[in-house]
Amino acid sequence: MALPKLLTDDGGPEMPVSTPPTTPTSPAAAPTLVVVGHGMVGQRFLEALAERGLTGTAGTARVVVLCEEPRAAYDRVQLTSYFAGTTPEDLSLVEHGFMERHGFELRLGDPAVSVDRTARTVTARSGEVFAYDTLVLATGSYPFVPPVPGKDSTGCFVYRTIEDLLAIEEYAKNATTGAVVGGGLLGLEAAGALKGLGLETHVVEFAPRLMPVQVDEGGGAALLRTIEDMGLSVHTGVGTQEVTAGENGAVTGMALSDGSSLATDLVVFSAGVRPRDQLARDCGLAVGERGGIVVDEECRTSDPAVFAIGECALASDGRVYGLVAPGYEMALTAAEVITGEKAAFTGADLSTKLKLLGVDVASFGDAHGTADGCLDVVYSDARSGVYKKLVVAADGTLLGGVLVGDADQYGTLRPMTGTVLPVAPEQLVLPAGAGGPVALGPSSLPDEAVICSCHNVTKGAICEHTTLPEVKKCTKAGTGCGSCVKVIGQLLPQSQDAGLCGCFAYTRSELYEIVRTLGITSYADLLDSHGREEARGGDGCEVCKPTVGSVIASLAPTVGASGYVLDGEQAALQDTNDHFLANLQRNGSYSIVPRIPGGEITPDKLIVIGEVARDFGLYTKITGGQRIDLFGARVDQLPLIWTRLVDAGFESGHAYGKSLRTVKSCVGQTWCRYGVQDSVKMAIDLELRYRGLRAPHKLKSAVSGCARECAEARGKDFGIIATAGGWNLYVGGNGGATPRHADLLAQDLSDAELVRLIDRFLMFYIRTADRLERTSAWLERIEGGLEHVRDVVVHDSLGLCDELERLMADHVRGYRDEWAETINDPERLRRFVTFVNAPDAPDPSVKFVPERDQVKPDLDILAGPVLAIRTLEGTAS
């Protein structure tokens, strides 16, 4: 009788958890569970205990967790995202207050050093000894470092913990070249991290291809080309023989098995992991020949009081699993067995989907086609780096597959493994336009199909819920590797409520159609006629007011509304930026950006900007859009500043609006020896044409005079690159937090063709995009994507083009400079005071202190109690 209180192996099921005592049991009576290791699997195990009521708080057990690392469990799968700005706190897997709420005793930085199975005690490094009734080993794995000479030189690292990453980041500051030993999954992650740190990066892989475990030869080749195109050097089929070091002991290079050598300042070993089974070996538990603590289907080791789960365990099917999903399954199995349920872990599949260096790589099921009589269906496009292989049985049953370069179908294909495909397999691998891919959505999956393989959640279980947060909370689906989140989104009721906000059940584009067809020019009329029942007659909200204001402004000439955004009722709809025609900054002051079309400006106008900034004490900075931003103006100063600017020939730059910002340009053919067109003139023409155009979000553009692309046009909403025969138009580019290169819409256009196409493209975007949806997100969201947009604006498939062009012509004709209109109208000027009862008093809270010969906000004057600041969507600077 190994575990009298917890286990039911004597056939007399006494389940303490199903009937928790109403009064807390004395601690002495509750059994003690010691968990060694607090990684992803250890944490999942604790969650499973909590779900089953086996906690310190419930008085059903004392649970002690010994953790070697200085921090609680974090998402090791997303480790590399640390280099993209994710903080260790973001990576944490432990919900705030979890340990306290369940009375779990977590001891950070205090690993177990020995186990006495006879006395049933664990000794921690701190010297403290814990008696246990049940012991759970979740010690994970350690990186395998091949036994080559020089492997311990300064500058050699492994890639496993946040501390490893911090050390690599620090060392890389003084390095120019880095090499990764191992071209598997983690090796490529590490290579991406080195590249991101600015190092010239090499990958050395002993096998003849990258990611030998997950992908086949064709997939490896597609991956290799794409990764080499990114500037990484890949050496396959060679081993590392020695790491060479200088006199100071620091790495200088590597000697390879083909006789060549590689100069490098830093080496990261990522040649696989090995189970951490030393603790188990030392206490005499059975371990496998090649490592791993031997466990049975219940995850029990050779000692029935000891369990092992995750990467340290050698499962009953003879495998050590290095993926998180099987580890989670083992955690669940062990928790179920310990609380007296029946459970077994008999093995798991090795399906994975990752984004490595920005390349999608996925494999599932029998990816290598080892089953008898199976057939491969392969599509391979070396040019675009796409490789897709499906393995099917003779009767059409899907057995597995490999997807490289485009793994969008992973979410639907993996759950279909083991079933007969509803369509011919070639239709699933061919690209659009070549007979595929057919729209095989998740709706075609059976209810029992597993959607989240990390937490083993079926489609049926997901469909019991209606929102993603609810699904995550109740089923845990989507909280592991995250690759299924997209499919979950498609399974949920297509938001019975896709409405803009609490006031309108319509989307922005639906409201656009309503305003356009009914000619509505008043927000109040729209709210009372088309708002949600409960919102009619009310005051609306800060989400729909500016949105409707923008829609009415976009359509103003067409529906007969005033185009001036400060007029009449529209004045109350605008965010403060549009209201004061300037950009609100953190201390309540505003910044001013005069329009400088195409970035071209005369010396005289530059001098005026300088004089105005000097006279009003403004901080000046050159913007990324080839303009000049003037910071630190009080509201009462705005009209005075603009009077000077308008006199000198400047007009509003609309930096405050969801509207066209700038059209950048390179200097072009006029001056540059490489230029093939006058990019500056085109940029000026386009900026003047689209200035003031209100859109769902801001719009940016650029024109490059040749293929060298110095204006960075492909990072813009619409970008133009000169060719010998005219202009190429690219759309849907973006910089910022989610960079995206713009896609080619049409090429070799004449000036007139170019303008006509942009007119149509912009108006189609304005008409159909959601609130605050940039062209890049819009292009990826709308059905049919770029092809559909091309059909509509180039081939006029919807017969809309005449109307789109007419709407733009109305806009161009109706444009007026908002600032010139404002300073000439005493009624409009009245709002530019800080205090309604003291129009001449400046705002005492807007003060400045000197910094680097200019000014900066005096924040001391604003200081009060410190509060946590929550950032909300839509807070543009």
Place this chain on the structure above:
Amino acid sequence: MTTQTLETAQDTRSIRLAAGDGWLTVCDRSLLTPGRGVAALLPDGRQVALFLDRAGRTYAIDNRDPFTGAYVLSRGLVGSDGGQPFVASPLLKQRFDLATGACLDDDEVSVPVFEVRAD
């Protein structure tokens, strides 16, 4: 319901704020636009944000945004939720109940409320 601008244009009532022992006349009611706010300066240096909602009711809360320290709440947009009027801070968009000053996004934060009347 698009006639409010006409009504307010002919409004000759004054907005008064409770200050010290008496009432401080701040401005003509016609200077307020429904759905927007203005700031007023009290003799003791405090700043008040004054609002007019669509139904013509007036509200006054402290002008300081407690999340950023900036004196900007008067520049936020007015809305209503279930008949309760609120203003959304123009900086980070937290909502504040105009009648009680309570922050609707954070139970532990609120701003002072001032008595106001229009007569």
